[in-house]
Amino acid sequence: MQRSLEQRMAIKFCVKLQKSAAETIPMLKKAFGVDCLSDRQIFRWHKAFAEGRKDVNDENRAGRPSASSSDDNVKRVRDLLNTDRPLSVRFISETLDITKTIVHEIVSESLGMRKVCAKLVPKSFNFIFLQTG
Template identity: 25%
Template sequence: MDKKKFPVLIKYCFLKGKNTVKAKTWLDAEFPDTARGKSTIKHSYTKLRCGEMNTEGGEHSGRPKEVVTDENIKKIHKMIATECVHHIIDEYLGMRKLCAKWVPHKLTFDQQ
């Protein structure tokens, strides 16, 4: 059976007044190979008790399907190049790394 039809069957059990155990037993008897799990039924019952009667799968939050694009890769490379600690110390503080220590680009007479 199609996965999308199970929320309707779970809602049917809920409206008939069956608890989650009876709903699971009934679904296992009717659809032994494809019935939903106990936690899925409990989650659906919780939503139904809160008044969410929609059985259609709506939009879900989460990672978009197309995350790795050329545009995103370029943006990330730019962020890494311009917003890392090394860049800040080099550009804004005027220091560079020399022998594992950060020293100013321009040394004073005493520092030489």
């Protein structure tokens, strides 16, 4: 995300220097290499800046915001797991009214846990269960 912001600033700079989009593309490719925006995106941003756009940030998009990393959901899942460890993702999902994929992401990514012997435990404890099992 940060790279594309830098590239948009570079495109805006090229527009101010009155460089064409065709002149801008090779400069960006040389500067950013494999992380460079596509030619189509460079043309789109070049045109927007040439037409007077000032802001380099993306516009807000319609749609449902991601709920996976909301602090409230992470706290709710953590609190439920702290009451009784042997809970399934499905049970947590139904209890808290959060989709199973989001619960799984919270448990594995945000809380750093995984299922061992039908219990959700912190990933750092895995080696203990594997050695004693």
